[in-house]
Amino acid sequence: MATQIPAEQMEQYKRTARARRQCELSAQKARRERAWQLAREAARLLREVYGAQRVVVFGSLIAPDRFTPWSDVDMAAWGLTLANWLRAMAAVRSLSDDIELNLWT
Numbered sequence: 001m002a003t004q005i006p007a008e009q010m011e012q013y014k015r016t017a018r019a020r021r022q023c024e025l026s027a028q029k030a031r032r033e034r035a036w037q038l039a040r041e042a043a044r045l046l047r048e049v050y051g052a053q054r055v056v057v058f059g060s061l062i063a064p065d066r067f068t069p070w071s072d073v074d075m076a077a078w079g080l081t082l083a084n085w086l087r088a089m090a091a092v093r094s095l096s097d098d099i100e101l102n103l104w105t
Contacts, residue, residue: 032067035099039073042092042101046077050088053079072100080105 005013022032026104046052060066080088085105092103 013061028067031060031069031099032064035061035067035071035073038099039075042073042075042095042103045091045095046080046088048083048104049091050077050080052077052088072102073083074102074104076103076104093100 039061043052043055046055055075055076055077059071060068060071062072075092077088088105089105092101095101
């Protein structure tokens with residue numbers, strides 16, 4: 001036997017669900033903006049300190065509809081030397097505790 005939910009309660013549920021979704025979208029947008037900020041900071045660090053010649057971002061960050069609350073930042077760098085690539089990877093990873101940064105060479 002199905003129970004009918006009064007119209008007033010259903011409207012309250014819908015309003016709450018819409019408000020929750022708006023909060024989620026706002027938080028996701030802020031997280032994505034933070035991820036781009038970190039990517040730019042990592043690219044600058046890689047170029048200025050470790051001599052990278054080219055740095056690119058790939059993966060979910062470049063597709064707004066694929067970047068989720070669990071997404072990380074994937075980057076690739078060219079021009080690192082055998083002597084500094086491990087330090088460069090550690091430096092990039094240490095830029096953030098809230099968003100994981102991965103460097104591929």
